[in-house]
Every structure is written in C-alpha cells, then in structure tokens.
Amino acid sequence: MVSEIWTEKYRPSKFYEIVGQEDIIKRVESLTNSLNIPHLLFAGPAGTGKSTLALIVVKELFKENWKENYLELNASDERGINVVREKVKNFARTKSIGNVPFKIIFLDEADALTPEAQQALRRTMENYSTTCRFILSCNYSSKVIDPIQSRCALFRFKLLEKKDIEKVIQKIVLGETLTITSEATEMIYEGSEGDCRRCINLLQSTSSVSPSITTELVSTILSDAKPKDIKIVLDYAVSGDFQKAREKLFDIMLRESISGQDVVKAIQKEIWNLPVEPEIKVKLTEKTGEAEFRIVEGSDPFIQLQALLASFVLAGLGK
Amino acid sequence: MQWTEKYRPKFFGDIRGQNLAVERIREFARHRGGLKKALILHGPPGTGKTALAYAAANETNSEIFELNASDLRNKEKLNEILRPAIEQKSLTKENKVILVDEVDGISVVDRGGLTQLISLIESTKYPIIITANNIWGKKLSALRRKAELVQLKEIDYKTIKDVMIFILRKEKNFVDNDILTNIAIKAKGDLRAAINDLQIIAGMDEPSDILDERNKETDIFSALRLIFKGKPTNDMLKVFDSVNMPIDEIILWVEENIPTEYQGESLARAYDLLSKVDVFKGRIYKQQYWRFLLYEYIFLSYGIASSKKEAKNLGFTSYKKPDRILKIWLNNLRTAKKKSIAQKYAKHVHVGEKRAMKEFDLIKKVILSNPQIQKELRLSEEEIEYLGNEK
Numbered sequence: 142m143v144s145e146i147w148t149e150k151y152r153p154s155k156f157y158e159i160v161g162q163e164d165i166i167k168r169v170e171s172l173t174n175s176l177n178i179p180h181l182l183f184a185g186p187a188g189t190g191k192s193t194l195a196l197i198v199v200k201e202l203f204k205e206n207w208k209e210n211y212l213e214l215n216a217s218d219e220r221g222i223n224v225v226r227e228k229v230k231n232f233a234r235t236k237s238i239g240n241v242p243f244k245i246i247f248l249d250e251a252d253a254l255t256p257e258a259q260q261a262l263r264r265t266m267e268n269y270s271t272t273c274r275f276i277l278s279c280n281y282s283s284k285v286i287d288p289i290q291s292r293c294a295l296f297r298f299k300l301l302e303k304k305d306i307e308k309v310i311q312k313i314v315l316g317e318t319l320t321i322t323s324e325a326t327e328m329i330y331e332g333s334e335g336d337c338r339r340c341i342n343l344l345q346s347t348s349s350v351s352p353s354i355t356t357e358l359v360s361t362i363l364s365d366a367k368p369k370d371i372k373i374v375l376d377y378a379v380s381g382d383f384q385k386a387r388e389k390l391f392d393i394m395l396r397e398s399i400s401g402q403d404v405v406k407a408i409q410k411e412i413w414n415l416p417v418e419p420e421i422k423v424k425l426t427e428k429t430g431e432a433e434f435r436i437v438e439g440s441d442p443f444i445q446l447q448a449l450l451a452s453f454v455l456a457g458l459g460k
Numbered sequence: 461m462q463w464t465e466k467y468r469p470k471f472f473g474d475i476r477g478q479n480l481a482v483e484r485i486r487e488f489a490r491h492r493g494g495l496k497k498a499l500i501l502h503g504p505p506g507t508g509k510t511a512l513a514y515a516a517a518n519e520t521n522s523e524i525f526e527l528n529a530s531d532l533r534n535k536e537k538l539n540e541i542l543r544p545a546i547e548q549k550s551l552t553k554e555n556k557v558i559l560v561d562e563v564d565g566i567s568v569v570d571r572g573g574l575t576q577l578i579s580l581i582e583s584t585k586y587p588i589i590i591t592a593n594n595i596w597g598k599k600l601s602a603l604r605r606k607a608e609l610v611q612l613k614e615i616d617y618k619t620i621k622d623v624m625i626f627i628l629r630k631e632k633n634f635v636d637n638d639i640l641t642n643i644a645i646k647a648k649g650d651l652r653a654a655i656n657d658l659q660i661i662a663g664m665d666e667p668s669d670i671l672d673e674r675n676k677e678t679d680i681f682s683a684l685r686l687i688f689k690g691k692p693t694n695d696m697l698k699v700f701d702s703v704n705m706p707i708d709e710i711i712l713w714v715e716e717n718i719p720t721e722y723q724g725e726s727l728a729r730a731y732d733l734l735s736k737v738d739v740f741k742g743r744i745y746k747q748q749y750w751r752f753l754l755y756e757y758i759f760l761s762y763g764i765a766s767s768k769k770e771a772k773n774l775g776f777t778s779y780k781k782p783d784r785i786l787k788i789w790l791n792n793l794r795t796a797k798k799k800s801i802a803q804k805y806a807k808h809v810h811v812g813e814k815r816a817m818k819e820f821d822l823i824k825k826v827i828l829s830n831p832q833i834q835k836e837l838r839l840s841e842e843e844i845e846y847l848g849n850e851k
Contacts, residue, residue, distance in 0.1 A: 144808075145833045145836055146826060146827075146837075147826075148809050149809050187815065192810045215812040217813075217814045218806075218812050218813045249811075249812060253812075338811070339819065339822070342819070342822045342825075343822065345826045346825030346826050349825065349826075349828070349829030362822075383727060387719065391784065395787065395788065395791045396791075397821075398795060398818075398820075399818065435735055435739050438739045438742050439738040439739040439741060439742035441738045443784070444711070444715055444734055444737075448731035448732050448734065451728035452728055454727060458724060460725070
C-alpha cells in the first residue's frame with residue numbers, strides 16, 4: 142500500500158533517488174553492492190536522509206526478506222541500557238534469513254543513548270559482528286563515545302541545499318498536481334531550515350488548504366508552527382513582569398511539550414531582537430549559555446529557565 | 461475499656477456539636493410515618509452518625525436493629541435478616557429502629573443489596589436510619605431519593621476539647637492544656653479520633669515528650685517566612701530540618717514563592733542560587749554522591765535569605781502552594797492522546813516519538829489533511845476526535 146503521508150510516499154527507495162549527499166551515496170552504494178558492509182555511523186542534522194539511506198541499504202541487501210532481517214530502534218525514546226541488553230541482543234544473536242550472512246540493526250538518534258547504554262553497545266557490536274551489522278544515526282557524532290565511533294565507518298550528512306529542496310518540492314508538485322509560485326518554494330525552503338521531512342510536511346499541510354500554493358498560504362502555516370510565544374515571555378520579563386513571564390513560560394512548555402533545551406535555543410535566538418544595549422545582549426547570551434549548561438547538569442529545567450528569566454528582568458532595568 | 465465506647469452518648473442531650481442534626485432527627489422521629497421512612501445521616505468519620513442513631517433509639521424507647529459493613533449485605537441476606545426485622549414487633553421495647561450503618565460500604569459482593577434495601581424502605585413499619593460518609597456517588601442516587609438527608613459537620617476543635625476535658629474529669633486524669641489543644645486541632649473534626657488519641661496519651665507516663673516534639677515542628681510557611689523576610693543567620697541552615705517535607709518538595713515551595721517576595725536583583729540572585737541547588741540535585745542523581753545534599757540545603761536556606769539587600773517586605777505574605785507538579789500531571793492526562801498519536805505516526809514514518817511530539821503542530825495538519833492517513837495510521841475514533849478539537 143502506498144502511504145498517503147508524503148514523507149513516506151516520496152521517500153526515495155533507490156540510491157539514485159536521494160537528493161544531495163552525493164559522495165556519501167556513492168560510497169555506501171558500493172559497500173552495499175559488495176554485500177559486506179561495516180558498521181555505519183551516519184551523523185548529521187534531522188531530515189537530511191540518514192534513515193532513508195539506512196532503509197535503502199537494508200532493502201537492497203535483503204530484497205524481499207528485509208523486514209525479517211531488520212530492526213529499527215529509536216534511541217531517543219528508549220535510551221536506557223535495557224534496550225541494548227534486551228532488544229538489541231535478542232535480535233542480534235539469531236541468524237539472518239537469506240543469503241546475506243548478517244542482519245541489520247538501525248539505531249536512530251544513537252547520541253541519545255546514555256553513556257552506559259553506549260558502553261553496553263560497544264561489546265555487543267563486537268560479539269555479534271558475524272551475525273549483525275549496526276547502522277547508527279546521530280545528530281552530533283561527538284555525543285557518541287569514541288570506542289563506538291572507532292568501530293564504525295563515519296559519514297557526515299550535510300544540510301540540504303536550496304536546489305535539493307527545490308527538487309523535492311518539484312517532484313511532489315508534479316506527483317500531486319499542485320501549483321506553486323517560486324516565492325512560495327523559497328519560503329518553504331526557508332521554513333524547512335534544510336530539513337527535508339519538515340519541508341514535505343509543510344508542503345502537505347499547506348496543500349490541504351488549497352492545491353495552488355502561494356506565499357500567503359505558506360506563511361499562515363509557518364506562523365502556526367513556530368514557537369512564537371517565547372518572544373512574549375521575554376517581553377514580559379524585560380518589562381519587569383516576572384510573574385507573568387514565568388506563568389506564560391510554564392504554559393508554553395506544558396502546552397507544546399517542548400523541552401528546556403528547546404526553550405533555551407529559542408531564547409538565545411530571540412536575544413538579538415531585544416531592545417537592549419549590545420553589551421547587555423552579550424551578557425544575556427552568556428547567561429543563556431550558562432542556563433543551558435545547568436539544564437544539562439541539573440534536574441529541573443524549569444528552575445533553570447526561571448533563573449534565566451530573572452536575568453532578563455535585570456536586563457530590562459539596564460543591568 | 462475504650463473511652464469511645466464508654467462515653468458514647470446515650471441521649472440527644474449527650475451529643476455535642478451537632479445541634480442542627482439533632483433537631484432534624486427529632487423532627488423525623490416526631491413525624492414517624494410521614495413522607496419518607498428512611499433517614500440518611502452523612503458526614504465525615506467521627507462526627508457522631510452512629511451515636512445519633514443510637515440516641516434516637518433511646519429517646520423513643522426503641523429497640524435498635526443494626527446491620528453494618530461487617531455483615532454480608534446482598535439481596536438474599538437482606539431479605540433473610542432485615543425483612544423479619546421490619547415486620548415483626550420488638551419483644552423487649554415499645555418501638556424499633558433499624559440502623560443500616562456505613563451504607564457506602566456496600567460493595568460489589570453485596571449484589572442487589574441496595575435495590576433490596578430500597579424496596580424494604582418502601583414496606584417498612586419502623587423507621588430506618590442509614591449512615592454513610594459520602595452519599596454523593598452514583599451508586600447511592602436511588603437511595604438518596606428515598607430518604608431524608610441529614611448532614612453532619614466536622615466537629616469544631618473547641619467542642620472536641622470540651623469533650624476531652626469532660627472525659628478526663630470523669631476519669632480523674634489530667635493532661636496538659638496545650639496537649640489537649642494539639643490533639644483537638646490534629647483531629648480535624650473527628651471526635652472519635654481525638655478521644656482515641658486522648659486515651660493513649662493519658663495512659664503514658666510522660667505524655668508531654670512526644671507532643672512537645674510535634675510542637676517544635678516548623679511548618680513550611682514559617683520556614684519560608686524566615687528565609688524570605690529574616691536576616692541570614694547560622695541557625696537558618698537548619699530551618700528545613702524541622703520541616704516535615706522532602707527537600708524536593710521544599711524546592712518547589714521556594715521556587716513558587718520567590719517572586720512574591722523578591723524583585724529585581726534580589727530576584728535574580730535568589731533564582732541563581734535556586735538554580736545551583738538544582739544543579740547539585742542533578743549531580744546527586746547522576747553520581748549518587750549524596751554529600752552534595754549539604755550544598756542544596758545551604759543555598760536553599762542561607763543563600764536565598766542572603767539574596768535580598770535588606771528585608772523590605774516585613775508584612776504578612778500568604779505563600780502559594782506549588783501546583784506545578786499537579787499541572788504537569790493534569791497536562792499529561794490531557795496529552796495522553798497526543799502522545800499515542802505521535803507514537804503511531806513516529807513508528808510509521810521512521811522518526812523518534814520525541815521528534816514527532818515536537819513537530820506535532822505540523823504533523824497534526826498533515827494527518828488532518830487526508831482521512832486516508834488517519835486510517836493508515838490506525839487512529840482510534842477518540843484520537844481523531846482529539847485532533848479535530850485541537851484544530
């Protein structure tokens with residue numbers, strides 16, 4: 142069955158269909174054709190084709206048996222050591238079906254695994270190397286411990302360029318008989334921030350309003366999707382109303398279920414738009430960095446964010 | 461002998477602190493055979509429901525026939541035991557009162573019990589008094605219509621104290637006045653609990669000891685007051701030792717109330733220290749190095765007290781109970797559907813659930829754009845409804 146979700150419907154199923162990442166595709170394709178791949182580590186931002194490439198490798202290797210020989214886990218959802226000890230090991234220890242002598246485990250967002258789980262993984266990768274290959278994906282390879290990196294062939298995925306995204310949009314526009322202005326294409330590219338999945342999702346949700354896509358249409362969808370409210374929080378804080386800022390922040394975090402780190406990220410971007418002196422902007426950025434550090438170190442992001450908001454209150458007073 | 465039994469009131473005159481309820485039940489007894497043949501006494505434990513029923517029986521020179529939660533009360537049993545009771549005359553007394561105690565305790569094994577009780581109410585010759593803690597459940601709605609309702613309120617602490625003094629006098633015993641006050645307050649309107657406590661304490665050699673301990677306990681409000689309004693002193697370091705609350709909860713209290721007391725630079729300094737408290741908390745979790753707890757306590761008390769330049773706001777501040785955890789919990793309930801949708805979507809399109817949650821606004825639009833997708837993801841009707849409402 143063909144999926145109606147365009148990110149699936151238009152997911153490339155052959156190496157040559159993938160846009161961008163030309164060098165990586167070439168190397169991975171030749172490894173796949175030799176029917177013997179090492180452990181692979183795909184590093185790079187979201188929506189650049191890591192999962193897609195992993196799926197293609199698997200389908201090319203195993204053909205119709207791919208589902209039996211393939212396990213996909215997302216480490217950001219199951220990040221503890223038990224995943225490695227149970228799911229991974231259980232799958233890895235049995236033999237593959239078909240003529241390829243190994244199975245493949247795709248561990249998505251492997252950088253989210255706890256260090257302990259990564260340590261456990263390291264031995265598993267070696268012990269079961271005859272029956273199992275790993276494809277790991279991560280956003281930052283630095284968050285994957287060295288011993289694992291050294292066991293993998295590393296591929297760094299780049300953000301998709303404008304021409305790549307345009308290609309994807311054109312393909313879908315043709316396939317779905319839509320029309321789109323070049324400005325709207327540009328706007329979707331800007332809004333997608335080089336993330337192909339986000340680009341396609343934007344396109345699909347826009348097209349559900351009307352099949353002729355214009356900038357107006359895209360901008361309404363985009364403004365809905367942005368966590369714009371962080372600005373309001375900072376406005377309250379800078380104007381001295383800490384209580385309101387605090388309430389609003391908590392409200393957003395609950396409603397949008399966004400993490401403390403995401404809030405810090407949004408705050409950091411928003412600093413440049415604040416009506417304060419340059420040296421205060423620098424000071425606030427420093428505070429923001431410290432807050433992000435403390436979120437990682439601490440246990441309760443909301444407390445850290447409140448402390449940060451209190452600095453914004455001071456900034457509003459010119460301090 | 462238990463004092464609660466020994467001093468159980470015999471007549472309406474012995475009952476304390478429930479004048480209104482006594483009036484109502486007197487009225488009910490006077491108009492016997494009136495509109496409703498049953499009376500429900502409801503109210504919290506230890507407020508005198510059963511006592512009132514017994515007093516009513518004594519006042520009217522009635523025999524009392526009691527059925528309580530310790531008896532099996534299904535349909536057959538009620539028929540077998542209660543039916544004869546409502547039909548036959550008392551052998552010993554002029555009248556008869558039927559008491560069905562703790563009716564909210566009728567449970568699933570008492571199948572058909574409530575229905576049977578209602579039909580017995582219709583045919584009874586004698587008044588039926590029913591007691592319950594809570595009558596507002598759905599289970600008892602039919603019964604509520606068949607009976608007069610009399611609510612018993614929590615007994616105020618002064619009345620409780622009077623009763624205790626009365627008992628002590630009778631027992632020729634003595635307990636310190638402060639302790640009595642303490643028991644009375646702690647009882648929160650439950651006279652039976654207070655009398656039980658009293659009996660235990662009166663029987664001890666040095667009753668003051670344990671209760672003194674309790675007196676010393678600082679509540680969170682006075683601890684917060686001390687920190688937010690007082691000058692930092694070395695004594696302050698121990699302020700939370702006597703607060704009977706885990707430190708993680710104290711942190712939430714402090715967090716919630718800093719902005720009610722501090723502004724500007726004091727606010728920033730106080731939150732900075734609180735943030736350090738949290739960092740140490742995180743380090744304890746990660747490294748299991750519990751000595752860091754010390755720093756948590758120091759920053760949380762002395763540190764935050766020292767964050768203000770001078771104590772400005774010496775007036776009374778009413779502190780807010782932290783409700784963040786509750787709100788998170790409520791929100792989780794609310795977003796359970798969102799989560800289950802994100803889960804289905806994530807699995808289907810090879811992304812993490814976290815990412816699906818994060819991009820939910822966009823994903824929601826995609827899912828809503830085509831009913832075929834909803835089918836493809838096998839969304840339940842409730843989930844589809846949720847998405848529709850979220851629009």
